[in-house]
Amino acid sequence: MANSFDILLLPGDGIGPEVVGAAKTVMDAAAKHFGVSLDCEERKVGAAAIREEGNPVSDETLERAKASDAVLLGAVGDPEFDGGEIRPEAGLLSLRKSLGTFANLRPVAAIPALIDWSPLKREIVSGVDVLIVRELTGGAYFGEKVEGFEYASDQSVYTKDEVVRVARVAFDAARRRKKRVTSVDKANVMATGRMWRKVVAEVGAEEYPDIELDHALADSTAMHLITNPKRFDVIVTDNLFGDMLSDEAAVLPGSMGMLASASLGEPGSPGIFEPVHGSAPDIAGKGIANPYATILSAAMMFRHGLGRPDIAGAIEQGVSAAMEAKFLGRDLGGEKTTQEITKAVSQWVAAGEGVA
Ligand code: NAD
Ligand code: IPM
Numbered sequence: 001m002a003n004s005f006d007i008l009l010l011p012g013d014g015i016g017p018e019v020v021g022a023a024k025t026v027m028d029a030a031a032k033h034f035g036v037s038l039d040c041e042e043r044k045v046g047a048a049a050i051r052e053e054g055n056p057v058s059d060e061t062l063e064r065a066k067a068s069d070a071v072l073l074g075a076v077g078d079p080e081f082d083g084g085e086i087r088p089e090a091g092l093l094s095l096r097k098s099l100g101t102f103a104n105l106r107p108v109a110a111i112p113a114l115i116d117w118s119p120l121k122r123e124i125v126s127g128v129d130v131l132i133v134r135e136l137t138g139g140a141y142f143g144e145k146v147e148g149f150e151y152a153s154d155q156s157v158y159t160k161d162e163v164v165r166v167a168r169v170a171f172d173a174a175r176r177r178k179k180r181v182t183s184v185d186k187a188n189v190m191a192t193g194r195m196w197r198k199v200v201a202e203v204g205a206e207e208y209p210d211i212e213l214d215h216a217l218a219d220s221t222a223m224h225l226i227t228n229p230k231r232f233d234v235i236v237t238d239n240l241f242g243d244m245l246s247d248e249a250a251v252l253p254g255s256m257g258m259l260a261s262a263s264l265g266e267p268g269s270p271g272i273f274e275p276v277h278g279s280a281p282d283i284a285g286k287g288i289a290n291p292y293a294t295i296l297s298a299a300m301m302f303r304h305g306l307g308r309p310d311i312a313g314a315i316e317q318g319v320s321a322a323m324e325a326k327f328l329g330r331d332l333g334g335e336k337t338t339q340e341i342t343k344a345v346s347q348w349v350a351a352g353e354g355v356a
């Protein structure tokens with residue numbers, strides 16, 4: 001097992017610096033406990049990079065990202081640039097494209113300490129464990145765009161290879177879980193949806209006969225995700241549907257501040273580990289952002305990006321312990337600050353409580 005890592009920190013905008021700072025504190029506590037060395041470099045992305053470098057992600061930052069072992073990102077986006085020509089979000093899209101992180105894993109699980117906080121009934125939420133695998137470098141996000149006021153268009157393109165590779169990620173994940181994949185599309189309306197469905201079916205039949213596969217439409221999936229989330233194990237879907245379904249799924253644990261993610265490319269290339277939430281300008285700078293999503297993204301970094309599931313497990317256990325001890329912020333009905341939550345998790349991690 002490697003024990004020395006180069007990490008690029010891209011805190012970004014809004015609450016990004018607050019939650020990445022929190023994750024870094026926990027990572028440092030874990031590194032000390034496990035005797036590993038973390039070499040963390042910090043750079044700008046998003047609005048912060050536009051202000052300082054005139055570009056939402058510089059070529060130098062992209063090069064540093066490619067040379068790192070993993071990237072931990074906060075969030076990008078700032079109302080100051082809404083409607084402008086240069087958008088902070090473009091920095092994140094360039095980063096994903098240049099690292100080739102085509103598979104975005106977004107786990108959504110019921111959290112025992114929060115079951116009664118979710119706006120959904122206990123019997124609906126209890127026991128939920130879904131993995132959304134979102135295609136991340138294709139579709140409507142990256143097709144040709146025509147930007148005008150009288151006429152605008154976003155082309156949505158998928159090649160067969162792009163669908164095959166993300167389908168394999170989903171099937172492989174299902175093999176380690178409950179062995180069920182639901183592929184989500186709009187095959188009733190969209191050409192990309194019909195192709196997506198045929199390709200996923202072919203990959204399933206030829207390479208994963210042991211995995212149960214079904215296909216569902218994105219609109220009714222949005223409804224089922226809330227009314228009967230336990231019907232799902234792994235969901236695989238395109239870039240745009242995956243973006244929307246995962247924010248919707250945040251109501252299962254009860255806050256956007258709980259969902260972590262890992263954006264992965266080809267084996268050996270650095271992944272981007274990023275919370276699902278955005279820069280939350282409405283609460284930025286107040287010290288009340290929920291840091292759990294980013295701390296759990298750091299855990300995903302140790303598991304999926306750095307080959308250290310032991311460190312990931314320790315961080316996850318620290319998070320569970322802190323949540324059980326009611327270290328909850330305002331988004332979850334509590335009063336703890338970002339800093340208090342961070343300190344609680346770090347102490348658990350440093351003490352090695354429950355380390356696997
Ligand atoms: P958002 O996720 O930033 O916020 C939605 C709501 O959830 C807000 O009320 C916010 O206060 C709350 N919230 C989000 N994260 C939280 C946390 N950690 N703790 C407590 N509350 C939290 O989505 P939005 O408001 O639609 O977008 C704001 C900006 O963020 C936009 O510029 C958008 O483009 C950007 N964005 C960036 C990313 C990213 O960088 N990955 C993701 C989504 C949105
Ligand atoms: C996300 C965000 C991004 C996306 C934006 C900020 C580009 O919403 O990571 O979910 O749409 O992919």
Ligand code: MN
Nearest residue numbers: 243244247276
């Ligand atoms: Mn999103």
